[in-house]
Structures are given as C-alpha cells and as structure tokens.
Amino acid sequence: MKTIVTLRLALFGAAFAAGLASTPAFADSAKVAVAANFTEPVKEIAAAFKAKTGHELVLSFGASGQFYTQITQDAPFEVFLSADSARPKKLADEGFGVKDTVFTYAVGKLVLWSKSPGVVKGEETLKQATIAKVSICNPTAAPYGAAAVETMQALKLYDELKPKLVEGANITQAYQFVQTGNAEIGFVALSQVINDKDGSRWMVPQNLYKPITQDAVLLKKGENSAAAKAFLDFLKGPESRAIIEKFGYEVTTPKAS
Amino acid sequence: MTNLPPDIWQPVWLTIELAAITTVILLIVGTPIAWWLARSKVWWKEGVAAVVALPLVLPPTVLGFYLLVLMGPDGPGGALASLWGGRTLAFTFGGLVFGSVIYSMPFVVQPIRNAFDAIGDRPLEVAATLRASPLKAFWTVAVPLARPGFLAGAVLGFAHTVGEFGIVLMIGGNIPGSTKVLSVAIYDYVETSQWREANILAGGMAAFAFVVILTMMMLEKRTARIRG
Numbered sequence: 001m002k003t004i005v006t007l008r009l010a011l012f013g014a015a016f017a018a019g020l021a022s023t024p025a026f027a028d029s030a031k032v033a034v035a036a037n038f039t040e041p042v043k044e045i046a047a048a049f050k051a052k053t054g055h056e057l058v059l060s061f062g063a064s065g066q067f068y069t070q071i072t073q074d075a076p077f078e079v080f081l082s083a084d085s086a087r088p089k090k091l092a093d094e095g096f097g098v099k100d101t102v103f104t105y106a107v108g109k110l111v112l113w114s115k116s117p118g119v120v121k122g123e124e125t126l127k128q129a130t131i132a133k134v135s136i137c138n139p140t141a142a143p144y145g146a147a148a149v150e151t152m153q154a155l156k157l158y159d160e161l162k163p164k165l166v167e168g169a170n171i172t173q174a175y176q177f178v179q180t181g182n183a184e185i186g187f188v189a190l191s192q193v194i195n196d197k198d199g200s201r202w203m204v205p206q207n208l209y210k211p212i213t214q215d216a217v218l219l220k221k222g223e224n225s226a227a228a229k230a231f232l233d234f235l236k237g238p239e240s241r242a243i244i245e246k247f248g249y250e251v252t253t254p255k256a257s
Numbered sequence: 258m259t260n261l262p263p264d265i266w267q268p269v270w271l272t273i274e275l276a277a278i279t280t281v282i283l284l285i286v287g288t289p290i291a292w293w294l295a296r297s298k299v300w301w302k303e304g305v306a307a308v309v310a311l312p313l314v315l316p317p318t319v320l321g322f323y324l325l326v327l328m329g330p331d332g333p334g335g336a337l338a339s340l341w342g343g344r345t346l347a348f349t350f351g352g353l354v355f356g357s358v359i360y361s362m363p364f365v366v367q368p369i370r371n372a373f374d375a376i377g378d379r380p381l382e383v384a385a386t387l388r389a390s391p392l393k394a395f396w397t398v399a400v401p402l403a404r405p406g407f408l409a410g411a412v413l414g415f416a417h418t419v420g421e422f423g424i425v426l427m428i429g430g431n432i433p434g435s436t437k438v439l440s441v442a443i444y445d446y447v448e449t450s451q452w453r454e455a456n457i458l459a460g461g462m463a464a465f466a467f468v469v470i471l472t473m474m475m476l477e478k479r480t481a482r483i484r485g
Binding site: 063065066068069072132133135138140141165166167168169173176177180181182183184 | 325331431448
C-alpha cells in the first residue's frame with residue numbers, strides 16, 4: 001500500500017520537475033494555439049515561416065473551446081488560430097486579444113468520411129441502417145461539430161441519428177474514431193482527409209451549414225513579440241495562402257474585422 | 258441550485274455504477290491473481306506481477322490507444338461485439354468496464370497480494386495439519402486474515418475508476434448515460450466555460466478523494482495495530 005502511494009508521489013514529482021525544465025528559452029519564438037483541424041497546414045506554414053524569417057513557432061493543438069478557456073486563464077499563448085470566428089472576437093473584446101488583429105485565415109469545409117471505399121456515397125449514407133456509429137466532435141466546443149449538427153438538422157436526420165453519434169473531444173479524435181474503424185463514418189474536416197485515397201467521402205454542400213470561418217487573433221501576451229506579429233503577417237501572405245488552399249480550405253481576402 | 262443543467266447528475270450515477278461494477282469484477286478476478294502471486298514459487302511470476310502493475314506507470318493515453326484498436330472491428334473486441342450484433346466495444350458501457358478493469362487492476366491486486374504475503378506459510382500449514390482442505394484454509398484462514406487488504410483494494414479500485422479520465426475520453430465517445438462519466442463531464446464543462454457546473458462536480462470529486470485517502474490511512478493504522 002505505502003509503496004503505491006510513494007511510487008505515485010515520486011512519479012508526480014518527476015513529472016512536475018520535467019514540466020519546469022521544458023520551459024523553452026528561445027528569444028525569437030512564438031507560442032501558437034492552433035485548432036486541431038489546422039494541424040497539418042500550420043506545420044507546413046511554420047516550416048516555411050522559419051525558413052524565411054528564422055523565427056520558431058511553438059505549436060499547441062486542441063479544441064478551440066479548450067484554448068479559449070485556457071487563454072482566459074492566463075495561458076502563455078501569443079497567437080490563437082481558432083476554428084471559429086466567435087472566440088477570437090470574444091477574446092479581443094474581453095481584453096485577452098489585441099484589438100483589430102482578428103482576421104479570417106481559412107474557411108473550413110466539412111466532409112462525411114469513411115476509411116473504406118464505397119461506404120460514403122452521399123447524404124443517403126446517413127440513412128443507412130447498417131451504419132451503427134457516426135463520429136462528430138463536441139458541438140459546443142468545436143465548430144466542426146456544430147456544423148455537423150447543423151447539417152444533420154438541415155437534412156432532418158438529427159433526431160434519428162442522435163443515438164448513433166459518438167463525440168470526440170476535438171476533430172482529431174472524431175477522425176481517429178473513423179480511422180480505427182470504431183465508427184463507420186464521421187464528420188471531419190476536409191483538410192484531414194484531403195490526401196486520403198482509399199476511403200470514401202461526401203463533401204457536405206455549403207448550404208447545409210454556416211461557413212466555418214476560422215479566425216486568428218494576436219493575444220495580449222504576444223503584443224510585443226516580433227515573431228508573433230511576423231507570423232500573422234506571414235499567414236496573410238501568398239505563400240501561406242497557397243498552403244492553406246492545398247489542404248482543402250477556402251481563403252478569403254484578408255481583412256481586419 | 259437554480260439554472261443547473263438537468264442532466265448534471267447523470268454522469269455522477271453513471272460513474273458510481275461503473276466504479277462499483279469494476280470493483281466487484283476486480284475482486285473476483287484479482288483475488289486468484291493476488292493469491293497466485295503471493296504463493297507461487299515459479300521464477301516468472303514477477304513478470305506477471307509487472308504486467309499487472311503496468312497501468313500504474315503507463316499513461317492512460319497508451320492504454321486508451323491500444324484499447325481503441327483492440328476494441329475496434331479489426332480487433333478481438335470487434336469479434337466479441339459481433340456476438341450480439343455490434344461492431345465495436347468502444348462507445349459502450351461494457352467497453353468502459355473492460356478498460357477500467359485493466360486500468361484499476363494494480364490498485365486492487367497489489368494490496369490483496371501484500372496482505373496474502375503478510376500471512377506467510379505458517380497459518381496455512383497449521384490449517385493443513387488440522388486437515389483443512391486448501392480451499393477451506395483459503396476461505397477460513399487466508400481471507401479473514403487478509404481482510405484489510407481486500408478493503409484497501411476495494412476502496413482504491415473504486416476510487417481510481419471514479420477518477421479515470423484519459424481512457425474514457427479516448428474510447429468513450431462522450432455519450433450521455435452510457436459513456437459520459439464524471440471526469441469527462443468536468444472536462445466538457447471546463448471546455449465550454451461552464452465554471453459553476455465544473456466547480457460543483459470537481460469540488461465533489463476533491464471531497465471524495467479526501468475521504469478515500471483518510472479512509473486508507475485509518476485502515477493502514479488499524480492493520481498496523483492488528484499486526485502489532
């Protein structure tokens with residue numbers, strides 16, 4: 001008994017020490033919180049950004065709602081790439097973000113996806129009795145989840161599908177549920193499956209859900225960071241936009257909102 | 258208590274149900290394992306002990322990942338699920354029970370094994386000379402003597418199942434009434450900035466953990482007194 005408690009205390013102590021030791025000490029680096037759906041493109045953008053400016057980006061991935069909460073609790077992020085437009089605006093209004101730095105960096109697209117060929121054919125796939133589980137991400141915390149719910153409601157299938165829905169904490173997990181075969185189909189971001197050749201997919205028509213405008217904001221902690229500001233400029237530039245489009249997002253003309 | 262979501266208590270009951278079922282299964286499965294670990298003389302037994310103890314050290318995400326793969330349609334869990342027409346064990350209450358049993362196993366087996374170890378050979382030899390069958394000696398000598406170990410195992414197993422988070426998050430699918438347990442509900446409330454709800458549940462968890470540790474300390478003190 002005692003050994004277990006001691007062991008766990010020791011492990012906790014070690015974990016705590018490791019956490020302290022890992023605080024990075026780069027002068028020209030920026031900490032960026034990134035909505036999970038934008039994981040792949042932002043990695044490529046970060047590499048291009050580093051090649052061009054020498055600035056390093058420290059990327060964290062998660063659900064937008066989770067990041068919002070963390071930022072209001074003094075998380076050390078300097079830039080926030082959200083999966084929606086509401087949260088960056090809210091952060092700017094509440095003083096956690098820098099005013100007039102909010103802009104749309106990408107417009108996300110929703111797909112219904114299966115890892116097997118021939119499974120997803122269109123909206124009728126959602127009505128098939130053979131489908132036992134449909135994965136989505138948490139609709140209150142992640143915009144892609146909200147868009148998935150809107151789509152099912154627009155198709156008048158939501159009540160029918162509700163018992164079949166399984167929720168991932170974020171879009172990566174929703175994708176994982178389908179990838180491991182635990183759910184036959186799932187609503188994921190087009191960017192996640194754009195390079196998937198073996199599966200099947202249905203591009204959800206844009207009129208079934210509100211556009212997923214993904215906004216970025218410079219946070220108060222990054223107000224004086226050259227790297228953070230340079231990154232946001234770079235994100236608006238042609239090099240980034242080409243990468244963003246390649247991953248299946250639409251790009252709007254950048255404008256401060 | 259106005260304005261609380263009507264379903265705030267559902268995860269609490271679900272969690273208690275999960276922890277209770279897991280604890281009962283672990284007492285049934287864990288006792289023979291603990292007995293074997295305490296009594297057996299084979300050289301590879303510490304290897305088995307190490308496997309049982311793995312969840313102490315493994316991150317829940319490792320277990321969650323393997324469980325997600327094992328339970329899926331391509332794994333043994335999927336084959337099992339097909340017996341009643343399912344495809345996967347993930348996203349089901351049964352799947353959570355299975356994951357919890359693995360996760361909480363060391364917390365039950367270890368205290369019981371220690372208690373069996375502490376008895377030593379002598380009382381069982383005495384029982385044998387009095388012509389008690391091994392089974393009878395087990396039930397009438399070993400189990401009563403190891404009672405504090407069983408108690409500690411049950412309390413710890415229950416408490417750890419209640420507190421489990423990573424695994425249920427990874428294999429649960431957050432389904433209310435079926436896989437949305439307390440820790441996931443708290444995570445959800447925090448993620449959506451519902452502080453009050455998060456506070457109520459998290460505060461309750463903290464109080465519960467305090468009571469568990471206090472109980473364990475008192476149990477240990479009593480055991481020490483019995484052993485003199």
